[in-house]
Amino acid sequence: MSVAVLGAGAFGTALAVSLARQTPVTLWSRDPDHAEEMRESRRNDRRLPGTSFPDRLETTSDLSIAAGSGTILLAVPMQQLRATLHSHAALLSGRRLVACCKGIELGTGLGPVSVISQVLPDATPALLTGPSFAADIARGLPTALTLACADPDIVRALQVELSTVNLRLYRTTDTIGAEVGGALKNVIAIACGAVIGAGLGDSARAALMTRGYAEMQRLALALGARAETLAGLSGFGDLALTCTSELSRNFRLGLSIGRGQAFDRSITVEGAATAVAVSEKADHTHLDMPITTCVTGLLNQSLTLDEAMAQLLARPLKEE
Ligand SMILES: NC(=O)C1=CN([C@@H]2O[C@H](COP(=O)(O)OP(=O)(O)OC[C@H]3O[C@@H](n4cnc5c(N)ncnc54)[C@H](O)[C@@H]3O)[C@@H](O)[C@H]2O)C=CC1
Numbered sequence: 001m002s003v004a005v006l007g008a009g010a011f012g013t014a015l016a017v018s019l020a021r022q023t024p025v026t027l028w029s030r031d032p033d034h035a036e037e038m039r040e041s042r043r044n045d046r047r048l049p050g051t052s053f054p055d056r057l058e059t060t061s062d063l064s065i066a067a068g069s070g071t072i073l074l075a076v077p078m079q080q081l082r083a084t085l086h087s088h089a090a091l092l093s094g095r096r097l098v099a100c101c102k103g104i105e106l107g108t109g110l111g112p113v114s115v116i117s118q119v120l121p122d123a124t125p126a127l128l129t130g131p132s133f134a135a136d137i138a139r140g141l142p143t144a145l146t147l148a149c150a151d152p153d154i155v156r157a158l159q160v161e162l163s164t165v166n167l168r169l170y171r172t173t174d175t176i177g178a179e180v181g182g183a184l185k186n187v188i189a190i191a192c193g194a195v196i197g198a199g200l201g202d203s204a205r206a207a208l209m210t211r212g213y214a215e216m217q218r219l220a221l222a223l224g225a226r227a228e229t230l231a232g233l234s235g236f237g238d239l240a241l242t243c244t245s246e247l248s249r250n251f252r253l254g255l256s257i258g259r260g261q262a263f264d265r266s267i268t269v270e271g272a273a274t275a276v277a278v279s280e281k282a283d284h285t286h287l288d289m290p291i292t293t294c295v296t297g298l299l300n301q302s303l304t305l306d307e308a309m310a311q312l313l314a315r316p317l318k319e320e
């Protein structure tokens with residue numbers, strides 16, 4: 001079996017490097033210069049510096065070559081997923097497509113599996129998500145992730161195909177739970193970064209993580225997910241990683257908000273758009289998502305951090 005990874009960012013490259021230690025992998029970049037640069041240097045210095053490519057990793061900017069692989073991983077940012085699928089619909093239709101992005105689409109409120117299903121109804125969509133930094137995967141450090149696909153036979157086959165000696169995949173058929181956990185944990189990580197950046201303390205962070213988890217569960221259950229999925233790697237696991245590590249870009253965006261510093265908006269920070277998308281969804285469905293709403297307010301500068309904290313602390317007292 002061979003694998004293609006579409007999107008030569010940090011995560012796509014890390015997955016390609018990891019998988020190419022055991023199987024042939026084609027890494028596709030939309031930019032021919034980038035694909036050629038990687039082919040010559042055997043590295044991706046633009047997005048994942050310091051990692052050498054295994055022999056079985058090839059790069060290309062020709063999607064018809066990449067699409068010859070049996071399984072296709074989509075490692076483009078969430079808000080670019082629909083455009084990528086539309087641009088290459090003829091080659092991707094009817095294929096096994098494993099989304100590797102985390103987020104909820106602006107405008108539609110859909111997660112990655114749902115976007116694939118909508119754009120390419122003949123494809124078999126899956127989602128690879130959970131706690132992992134690209135740098136850790138590329139170095140071959142021990143990692144465990146969730147692989148979600150509605151089809152129980154296909155998810156088993158993909159689990160075997162995409163697990164490696166260092167990358168252990170757990171499977172689930174609950175794609176909604178996996179989508180929501182991976183998306184919302186980034187929003188909560190921005191909130192946690194903000195309180196740490198402002199010096200509000202580890203106790204405040206623990207409160208946000210726990211109540212943020214309650215928001216993740218509330219949204220996921222309302223959409224038909226299973227509670228145990230949220231307790232797994234794609235939910236609790238990724239929340240724990242992202243809210244506690246400065247390697248996380250979402251957490252670092254929060255830190256910069258808390259410290260009143262500028263942040264480079266060209267960096268991929270999925271939680272920013274997802275906060276807006278989820279706030280809209282919460283409004284339509286009358287779901288109570290106070291932390292997500294506050295993060296949206298911080299990002300669009302309609303709220304200061306002091307005002308956001310005051311709002312959260314002044315909410316009516318309730319049962320846990
Ligand atoms: N970096 C990490 O540690 C991890 C990232 N992820 C997820 O992976 C996804 C991608 O993140 P990164 O790779 O880190 O981002 P990145 O910013 O390093 O790379 C994104 C890549 O997507 C490409 N791209 C953007 N729009 C495109 C389009 N329309 N068509 C083709 N290619 C396009 C860009 O050229 C770039 O190479 C995100 O959803 C992120 O949440 C998940 C786990 C870990």
Ligand SMILES: O=C(CO)COP(=O)(O)O
Nearest residue numbers: 130131132248249250251
């Ligand atoms: O998803 C991730 C860890 O699981 C990566 O986090 P960031 O996108 O915040 O860097």
